[in-house]
Amino acid sequence: MAIALNFAARSDVGLGRTTNQDSGYAGPHLLVVADGMGGHAGGDVASSLAVGEMSVLDGESHGSDDAAQHLHDAIEAANEQLRRRVETEPDLSGMGTTVTAILRAGSRLVLAHIGDSRGYLLRDGRLTQLTKDHSYVQSLIDEGRISPEEAERHPQRSVIMRVLTGRGDDEADVSVREARPGDRYLLCSDGLSGVVSHDTLAETLAAGADPDTTCQRLVELALRGGGPDNITCLVADVVELDAGHAPSTTPQVVGAAAFHRPRRSSAAGTPAARAAALRAAQDESGDDAEDDHEGGRPPLTPRERRRRRVRWIAGPLLLVVLLAAGGFGVWRWSQQQYFVGDDDGTVAIYRGLSQDIGPLRTSQVLESTGIAVADLSTTWANRVRARVTSSSLADARELVGNLEENAAACRAAVAASTPTAAPTAGPTTGPATGSPTSTPTTTESVTPQDCGGVG
Numbered sequence: 001m002a003i004a005l006n007f008a009a010r011s012d013v014g015l016g017r018t019t020n021q022d023s024g025y026a027g028p029h030l031l032v033v034a035d036g037m038g039g040h041a042g043g044d045v046a047s048s049l050a051v052g053e054m055s056v057l058d059g060e061s062h063g064s065d066d067a068a069q070h071l072h073d074a075i076e077a078a079n080e081q082l083r084r085r086v087e088t089e090p091d092l093s094g095m096g097t098t099v100t101a102i103l104r105a106g107s108r109l110v111l112a113h114i115g116d117s118r119g120y121l122l123r124d125g126r127l128t129q130l131t132k133d134h135s136y137v138q139s140l141i142d143e144g145r146i147s148p149e150e151a152e153r154h155p156q157r158s159v160i161m162r163v164l165t166g167r168g169d170d171e172a173d174v175s176v177r178e179a180r181p182g183d184r185y186l187l188c189s190d191g192l193s194g195v196v197s198h199d200t201l202a203e204t205l206a207a208g209a210d211p212d213t214t215c216q217r218l219v220e221l222a223l224r225g226g227g228p229d230n231i232t233c234l235v236a237d238v239v240e241l242d243a244g245h246a247p248s249t250t251p252q253v254v255g256a257a258a259f260h261r262p263r264r265s266s267a268a269g270t271p272a273a274r275a276a277a278l279r280a281a282q283d284e285s286g287d288d289a290e291d292d293h294e295g296g297r298p299p300l301t302p303r304e305r306r307r308r309r310v311r312w313i314a315g316p317l318l319l320v321v322l323l324a325a326g327g328f329g330v331w332r333w334s335q336q337q338y339f340v341g342d343d344d345g346t347v348a349i350y351r352g353l354s355q356d357i358g359p360l361r362t363s364q365v366l367e368s369t370g371i372a373v374a375d376l377s378t379t380w381a382n383r384v385r386a387r388v389t390s391s392s393l394a395d396a397r398e399l400v401g402n403l404e405e406n407a408a409a410c411r412a413a414v415a416a417s418t419p420t421a422a423p424t425a426g427p428t429t430g431p432a433t434g435s436p437t438s439t440p441t442t443t444e445s446v447t448p449q450d451c452g453g454v455g
């Protein structure tokens with residue numbers, strides 16, 4: 001029995017973000033959701049690079065025996081692309097992305113996952129979460145220290161332990177399952193799963209609407225819940241292949257990947273690149289058609305010419321007013337942003353944007369501390385130098401408190417390594433994180449080699 005995927009994809013910037021750092025790809029053989037992180041460091045670049053690199057799989061035929069290896073290799077290639085991009089553009093250092101992907105090989109589906117985006121399966125009316133979040137709160141759940149209900153309100157729920165960053169050797173989870181006609185799969189970023197409850201997801205997916213309508217409904221639900229983050233979802237139904245009613249095979253590219261063209265990537269010429277180029281060509285042809293239409297009109301009358309001159313003058317003036325108003329709004333918004341960074345060798349809380357605009361400094365020190373960056377573990381010293389954004393001043397202060405514990409643990413570890421010091425163990429911090437709120441944990445021991453604040 002031959003099967004196919006009937007798919008759809010949607011992405012929305014949400015109500016709490018100004019840019020979309022999510023990327024999504026849906027094709028006849030491949031589904032991918034990537035949630036970029038790094039804020040001004042280029043989360044949109046990271047997610048679009050990952051989707052562009054992995055889209056090569058949608059144009060190939062995969063045997064069921066080697067599909068898992070192909071998907072694993074594609075994720076490795078995406079990670080390598082991130083590394084190369086940071087090498088050529090150091091300003092992008094600190095960017096990263098989650099990846100949750102499904103590759104179809106005959107009647108089998110290979111699922112790969114790293115980060116906190118999610119994959120779900122609706123089968124016989126029951127919704128099952130197929131992926132496990134690689135997050136700090138999930139580790140607490142696994143250890144029995146908190147309940148799933150407590151995790152939803154935990155202040156460190158955004159801290160991610162494993163993610164593609166172009167460095168390190170974090171592996172994606174890979175599994176294989178049989179596809180059955182009637183199955184419905186959902187891949188989504190945490191902008192959906194973190195806002196809409198499991199029961200509501202199940203009810204919406206089971207309502208029987210087609211994938212495109214279902215995607216639209218899911219995005220609307222996330223926006224109704226406040227839309228604090230970017231929202232991306234892919235819905236794919238497993239259907240029996242009927243020559244008379246075959247589903248579309250035209251890939252859909254959404255989010256940042258629809259606008260970023262991969263550079264120095266093996267994704268050139270892939271379905272994702274072609275779909276993005278097609279979208280750009282349609283936009284350009286629409287503009288040209290409008291110009292041609294206007295060019296074919298009869299000559300303007302003197303009165304019409306005078307009106308047009310007035311519009312030419314009023315238009316720029318209105319633009320200046322709007323830019324001034326917008327600039328004031330951006331400035332006010334920037335004064336509600338906070339991050340923890342390096343202030344001449346010590347840890348400090350800054351107010352403003354974590355990324356300067358050219359020569360323009362967009363932040364100032366709000367609170368100084370006595371914590372020396374050199375006393376931190378290497379991981380967190382590098383993160384502080386790269387600037388760690390926080391969702392609020394309270395979160396920034398909590399991060400500083402935990403960094404103080406980290407510095408104390410490092411000092412104790414270094415002291416214990418000397419011949420005259422008594423053996424001492426201390427807590428450490430440093431889970432890999434791709435979230436704006438990045439509070440370290442204190443659940444493991446540091447060694448002198450971990451400390452020194454040298455990257």
